[in-house]
Amino acid sequence: MAISVVMPALEMAQETGKLISWLKKEGEPVTKGEPLLEIETDKALMEVESPGEGILVAIKALAGADVPVGQTIAWIVRPGEAPPPDEILVASGRKTTAATSSSPVTAAVATQTPSAHIRISPKARRLAAERGVELGQVRGSGPGGEILTADILAAAESKNEPVPEAVERGSSISRLMAERTTQSWTTIPHFFVVRDVDAGALNEARQKLAAAIEKSRAVKLTHTDLLVALVARVLMKHPRINASWTPEGARMHANANIGIAMAVQDGVVAPVILNAQTVDLGEIAVQRRDLAERARAGKLRPHDLAGGTFTISNLGMFGVDAFSAIITPPQAAIVAVGRIVDRVVPVDGRPGIRPMMTLTLSSDHRVVDGARAAEFLLDLTESIANPEAWLTPEAPQH
Numbered sequence: 001m002a003i004s005v006v007m008p009a010l011e012m013a014q015e016t017g018k019l020i021s022w023l024k025k026e027g028e029p030v031t032k033g034e035p036l037l038e039i040e041t042d043k044a045l046m047e048v049e050s051p052g053e054g055i056l057v058a059i060k061a062l063a064g065a066d067v068p069v070g071q072t073i074a075w076i077v078r079p080g081e082a083p084p085p086d087e088i089l090v091a092s093g094r095k096t097t098a099a100t101s102s103s104p105v106t107a108a109v110a111t112q113t114p115s116a117h118i119r120i121s122p123k124a125r126r127l128a129a130e131r132g133v134e135l136g137q138v139r140g141s142g143p144g145g146e147i148l149t150a151d152i153l154a155a156a157e158s159k160n161e162p163v164p165e166a167v168e169r170g171s172s173i174s175r176l177m178a179e180r181t182t183q184s185w186t187t188i189p190h191f192f193v194v195r196d197v198d199a200g201a202l203n204e205a206r207q208k209l210a211a212a213i214e215k216s217r218a219v220k221l222t223h224t225d226l227l228v229a230l231v232a233r234v235l236m237k238h239p240r241i242n243a244s245w246t247p248e249g250a251r252m253h254a255n256a257n258i259g260i261a262m263a264v265q266d267g268v269v270a271p272v273i274l275n276a277q278t279v280d281l282g283e284i285a286v287q288r289r290d291l292a293e294r295a296r297a298g299k300l301r302p303h304d305l306a307g308g309t310f311t312i313s314n315l316g317m318f319g320v321d322a323f324s325a326i327i328t329p330p331q332a333a334i335v336a337v338g339r340i341v342d343r344v345v346p347v348d349g350r351p352g353i354r355p356m357m358t359l360t361l362s363s364d365h366r367v368v369d370g371a372r373a374a375e376f377l378l379d380l381t382e383s384i385a386n387p388e389a390w391l392t393p394e395a396p397q398h
Helices: 104-110 122-131 149-158 172-187 200-217 223-235 281-296 370-385
Strands: 003-006 016-022 035-040 045-049 054-057 066-068 072-077 087-089 095-097 190-198 243-246 249-252 258-260 262-264 267-269 310-314 333-337 341-347 350-364
Touching (some): 200 350, 223 310, 223 333, 350 370
Parallel strands (some): 310 333
Antiparallel strands (some): 003 072, 016 066, 054 072
């Protein structure tokens, strides 16, 4: 039986998905679970796996198309089998055949302008749109007549018109990130608690544990790995911090699923380490490295970004001393981590130099009050002052 490949819904309010690329060509065999195509959501590029085994046929959507969720975009058939008549999922949930309804994807492809088939580099095409240059009027100087950036600039100058200022629209990821942070900042009553922490013991723990973890797991141990482990364990004593806001009120979570804010080309994503309070330090380092590599490559999958209950945003590696982070809804809090730097501070009643780090906890005042935020930071500070004690199986629990 033929298996339909549909545009999946990866977000609760998602209505369409943008098809970035097919990872298999029409007519090629595919296996179940094999990466089949890439789509773009508001968070990242996602790989979609094949729903079955067979031959990929009847591809209906091209790269760049915005496709309604639930619509069939290809079929997987057995050798010699033909795909069924085109079916289109409509809003009511009923399906109609292509003979009685026209597909938005098909219509989009059919109405493409001739310029869509002109050989031109992506940068030149974007520049042409910004400068208002008609591609049909441009002679390409590149191989095979390809239109290059220089050709667009020359065409814009020949128009003898003022060149408009370029506006960078950004990808859907960056635009949606802007919308979500705006929504978070304007709808969540943020408040901030700041604390300077002596990171000397954290540095020592990293040096002591790094060699063994690198030898056994072949991964470099970072301060972020240590903080993920410590924050997760401290959250078990503070369920009000490890919570989410819902229309019914605050929801406390049994497990600490720690999101790690990571910069990517078009914004910031926060892939999640699940049940981090029970994961050993070496495994946290392995998972963090894997998530970071796939985030940079745009290969994160939906489950990598789902289920977070608390987020860590560390800008210390960029030389940032301190900052305030915006909460990721529906989470109740996020901690911002600055760099570790030597400062003159009181040590046993006398001036001394210690490696200090600034932590800033952003909290949702609907869920967390000032006292609870301060108590959480106090315990987090104590865990950083004595990390190995908190990383043992007998670490303090609520």
